[in-house]
Amino acid sequence: MDIQSIKNRFGIIGNSPALNHALNIAVQVSNTDLSVLIVGESGVGKEVFSNIIHALSPRKHNAFIAVNCGAIPEGTIDSELFGHEKGSFTGAVDSRKGYFETVSGGTIFLDEIGEMPLGTQARLLRVLETGEFIRVGSSKVQKTDVRVITATNRDLLEYTHEGKFRQDLYYRLSTVPIRVPSLRDRKEDIPLLFRKFAADFSEKYKTQSVQLDSQALQLLVNYQWRGNVRELKNIAEQISVLSTEKLITADVLQRFLPQRDANRSLALIPTNTQTGIATAPSDFNTERDILYKLFFDLKKDMNDLKKMIFDVANHQGYTPSDPSDSLVSVYNETENNINTYSNTPILLESNDHHEDVIETLYLADREREYILKALKKHKNRRKDAANELGISERTLYRKIKEYNIAE
Numbered sequence: 001m002d003i004q005s006i007k008n009r010f011g012i013i014g015n016s017p018a019l020n021h022a023l024n025i026a027v028q029v030s031n032t033d034l035s036v037l038i039v040g041e042s043g044v045g046k047e048v049f050s051n052i053i054h055a056l057s058p059r060k061h062n063a064f065i066a067v068n069c070g071a072i073p074e075g076t077i078d079s080e081l082f083g084h085e086k087g088s089f090t091g092a093v094d095s096r097k098g099y100f101e102t103v104s105g106g107t108i109f110l111d112e113i114g115e116m117p118l119g120t121q122a123r124l125l126r127v128l129e130t131g132e133f134i135r136v137g138s139s140k141v142q143k144t145d146v147r148v149i150t151a152t153n154r155d156l157l158e159y160t161h162e163g164k165f166r167q168d169l170y171y172r173l174s175t176v177p178i179r180v181p182s183l184r185d186r187k188e189d190i191p192l193l194f195r196k197f198a199a200d201f202s203e204k205y206k207t208q209s210v211q212l213d214s215q216a217l218q219l220l221v222n223y224q225w226r227g228n229v230r231e232l233k234n235i236a237e238q239i240s241v242l243s244t245e246k247l248i249t250a251d252v253l254q255r256f257l258p259q260r261d262a263n264r265s266l267a268l269i270p271t272n273t274q275t276g277i278a279t280a281p282s283d284f285n286t287e288r289d290i291l292y293k294l295f296f297d298l299k300k301d302m303n304d305l306k307k308m309i310f311d312v313a314n315h316q317g318y319t320p321s322d323p324s325d326s327l328v329s330v331y332n333e334t335e336n337n338i339n340t341y342s343n344t345p346i347l348l349e350s351n352d353h354h355e356d357v358i359e360t361l362y363l364a365d366r367e368r369e370y371i372l373k374a375l376k377k378h379k380n381r382r383k384d385a386a387n388e389l390g391i392s393e394r395t396l397y398r399k400i401k402e403y404n405i406a407e
Contacts, residue, residue: 001027001056010048010055013196014189018181022049029176030056035128037113037173038151040180042387043228046151049178050109053149062106065099070115071383071393077120079136088137100133104144113173114154114165115392124148125169148173183225183232190221193229197236208246210239215250223257368403371396375405 030053038046054064083098132141150173159165202209378384386396
């Protein structure tokens with residue numbers, strides 16, 4: 001099967017060399033049982049590649065299952081993957097098969113593999129090396145025949161250096177790596193994708209399809225697209241539904257594109273073009289919320305800097321007894337300015353030449369408030385709320401439990 005036929009079958013749009021190269025590797029490896037690691041940013045379509053590999057493999061008539069490792073709580077992921085015996089833990093009222101048992105003979109796709117706990121990584125390594133696993137609460141060794149495809153948007157090699165991911169598992173999973181290009185790396189495909197999405201939404205909502213003028217098209221191509229294809233599709237849908245004009249100019253398009261800082265993928269406060277006054281984006285209710293978030297981030301950076309200064313001074317036997325000392329003076333002046341503007345209460349405890357900053361429960365209240373807003377906005381869909389907050393779904397799950405948030 002040629003590449004164009006595969007694109008038509010799986011709805012893949014684009015002709016960039018990087019995309020075609022990734023598809024070629026997927027086709028070549030599909031007929032084997034080698035482990036495949038699909039690497040790429042969030043929103044590039046990594047799961048589509050796992051579907052391609054399975055559909056073109058000898059296992060295509062057997063089961064295929066996709067598992068998001070970041071969406072399963074750490075306490076239950078072993079049970080989900082490998083099964084459990086009755087009474088093995090609280091709530092285990094019956095024995096249950098895990099995914100590796102039910103999908104034997106087929107393919108399992110483990111997305112967000114970088115979020116998998118270290119204990120579960122050891123179990124997975126045993127499956128890959130011997131095809132054996134043990135249910136939670138059992139001592140009986142069972143066999144399975146499963147092809148494992150994994151995906152991540154993390155730097156797993158860096159994770160191995162930090163002790164967050166097993167090095168032996170990394171090399172076992174990445175027998176064949178496939179790097180799916182980001183939308184920024186395939187700019188020539190952006191106009192094609194936008195036209196396809198616009199046509200689809202025109203048909204879905206029974207409206208006339210929107211068109212971009214030359215300047216709007218240039219703006220679309222040069223935009224960073226940190227959310228990749230998923231973000232482009234979202235923008236196309238917004239424009240198709242909300243725009244009263246069907247010929248979209250650069251000014252109209254600009255109103256739908258989030259304004260981002262060039263160095264950080266944080267949404268900045270958009271500005272009203274008529275009044276020149278900053279207004280808060282829809283993610284938050286007030287401009288004050290945005291300012292609090294920025295101040296919290298800055299305060300954390302300053303706390304880290306303070307600890308570093310005093311650690312270095314202590315190590316070198318230096319005592320900053322003179323408050324006018326330039327380094328200490330600059331830090332103190334900056335910290336005072338942050339505290340003045342953020343109006344955030346903090347408590348400092350002195351200990352020799354360093355200070356540990358203990359933030360009050362006020363910060364926890366703000367974090368809980370952001371989580372509640374994100375959950376409300378996305379109607380309690382954890383995955384969407386986690387993406388909104390810039391954290392993993394498993395981290396969001398822990399925060400929900402920590403703050404006793406009712407869903």
